[in-house]
Amino acid sequence: MSKVIRNGTIVTADLTYKADILVKNGKIAAIGPDLHGDHELDATGCYVMPGGIDPHTHLEMPFMGTYSSDDFESGTRAAVSGGTTMVVDFALPSPGQSLLEALQMWDNKSTRANCDYSFHMAITWWGEQVFNEMETVVRDKGINTFKHFMAYKGALMVNDDEMYASFQRCAELGALPLVHAENGDVVAQLQAKLLAEGNNGPEAHAYSRPPEVEGEATNRAIMIADMAGVPVYIVHTSSEQAHEAIRRARQNGIRAYGEPLIQHLTLDDSEYSNPDWDHAARRVMSPPFRNKKHQDSLWAGLQSGSLQVVATDHCAFTTEQKRTGVGDFTKIPNGTGGLEDRMPMLWTHGVETGRLTPNEFVAVTSTNIAKILNIYPKKGAILVGADADIVVWDPKKEKTITADKQQSAIDYNVFEGKHVKGLPRYTLSRGKIVVDDGAVKTEEGHGEFVRREPFQAVNTALSTWKELVAPRPVQRSGIPASGV
Numbered sequence: 001m002s003k004v005i006r007n008g009t010i011v012t013a014d015l016t017y018k019a020d021i022l023v024k025n026g027k028i029a030a031i032g033p034d035l036h037g038d039h040e041l042d043a044t045g046c047y048v049m050p051g052g053i054d055p056h057t058h059l060e061m062p063f064m065g066t067y068s069s070d071d072f073e074s075g076t077r078a079a080v081s082g083g084t085t086m087v088v089d090f091a092l093p094s095p096g097q098s099l100l101e102a103l104q105m106w107d108n109k110s111t112r113a114n115c116d117y118s119f120h121m122a123i124t125w126w127g128e129q130v131f132n133e134m135e136t137v138v139r140d141k142g143i144n145t146f147k148h149f150m151a152y153k154g155a156l157m158v159n160d161d162e163m164y165a166s167f168q169r170c171a172e173l174g175a176l177p178l179v180h181a182e183n184g185d186v187v188a189q190l191q192a193k194l195l196a197e198g199n200n201g202p203e204a205h206a207y208s209r210p211p212e213v214e215g216e217a218t219n220r221a222i223m224i225a226d227m228a229g230v231p232v233y234i235v236h237t238s239s240e241q242a243h244e245a246i247r248r249a250r251q252n253g254i255r256a257y258g259e260p261l262i263q264h265l266t267l268d269d270s271e272y273s274n275p276d277w278d279h280a281a282r283r284v285m286s287p288p289f290r291n292k293k294h295q296d297s298l299w300a301g302l303q304s305g306s307l308q309v310v311a312t313d314h315c316a317f318t319t320e321q322k323r324t325g326v327g328d329f330t331k332i333p334n335g336t337g338g339l340e341d342r343m344p345m346l347w348t349h350g351v352e353t354g355r356l357t358p359n360e361f362v363a364v365t366s367t368n369i370a371k372i373l374n375i376y377p378k379k380g381a382i383l384v385g386a387d388a389d390i391v392v393w394d395p396k397k398e399k400t401i402t403a404d405k406q407q408s409a410i411d412y413n414v415f416e417g418k419h420v421k422g423l424p425r426y427t428l429s430r431g432k433i434v435v436d437d438g439a440v441k442t443e444e445g446h447g448e449f450v451r452r453e454p455f456q457a458v459n460t461a462l463s464t465w466k467e468l469v470a471p472r473p474v475q476r477s478g479i480p481a482s483g484v
């Protein structure tokens, strides 16, 4: 059955124009005036945009002795209700575990997804097996991104030598390394010192992860990537120091990408001073919320193009799970939710305030990351032949965010009480209407895995340049080369 989205204004990353969209067999079949189909959706007064892509989620993630509470069903339901039609989650091998075995575990969990999804593979340990399996992950499994944690010492953290080895392997395979950039050694020392001094509340989580910890690690990751001859993507960029490292690298011709989160853009570190322990602990995530100076820096990065993507790092824990850390902030599970609220919060605080244009909104919520992940224009585009992942966005529709009405499985919302203007009237996932005039109508299992092929152009360009400038022995006359 065909569908037509009528009377809307199409907004892409680079164009705004009036046209109807015909959807057939899950794809965009035609774009133009006066189209008709079996089922018609009225987009009068709305913007018709590519569905959002959230490249950073942790659904049912095993972490800090528990599992994040939104799984692929509730997490993707939350996503589509807010206009996001694709998520990219992280397959996390435990130390010593085969990458392929971990991937199988994530495959099993994701069968319940309500919208399309893909995976990043995490490098949590290093060895010959990992080196070899990385090739299978890229070539056979359709995953072209590998995540590295410079924090979480004793758990997910990798060292510089492991990171350098893995980055080189990424360069060979046409893959892109992603990095959680915080200096895990310094964080561990600061945590121990704070605890010894009696600082055990959730506010100490923020004290233990100052912006310098992030700035140093971001710079280090970028320099290591440059030496390995591979681009690099820094996840959850939260501070001016980290942004500055990315900005400087880009000015110097390095392909480094930065991803602020909607939480860091709109919530600040005063949340940790709240006298209610639960309130503060619910907002414990890494990196922590920052002050206004850092928020302004992140907005400026999105405006100027030195930062490219807005994500959520959706990793939702219940209040009960957070309470594991009463008396010891290092045991509070790190993570916050945001999947449902990313697009409405960014529209309200970005487009409604004039910080972003509607086209820039599409770029940072969908198109840029589709290009970075090598899935454009299947995703992130309103073009004939693209997947019909579409959000019909009503800029006049308003609500006050509250946990009582959310799709997420947890018992609170970090944006509780925030008023948003700009919400989906319809969301389509590969042509299926999953938000219908504001009502969520998902079908468990509708989501499909999106393969991502290895990168050709950028990795080839970088390896060509690397070969050209590689160290070579100087040819001298009169002295034997062997030195004998």
Ligand SMILES: NC(=O)NCCC(=O)O
Residues within 6 Å of the ligand: 058, 180, 284, 285, 286, 287, 313, 315, 334, 335, 336
């Ligand atoms: N960000 C966070 O606090 N939790 C999820 C894991 C990670 O991305 O570091």
Ligand SMILES: [Zn+2]
Residues within 6 Å of the ligand: 180, 235, 236, 286, 287
């Ligand atoms: Zn992280």
Ligand SMILES: [Zn+2]
Residues within 6 Å of the ligand: 056, 057, 058, 313, 315
């Ligand atoms: Zn994360």
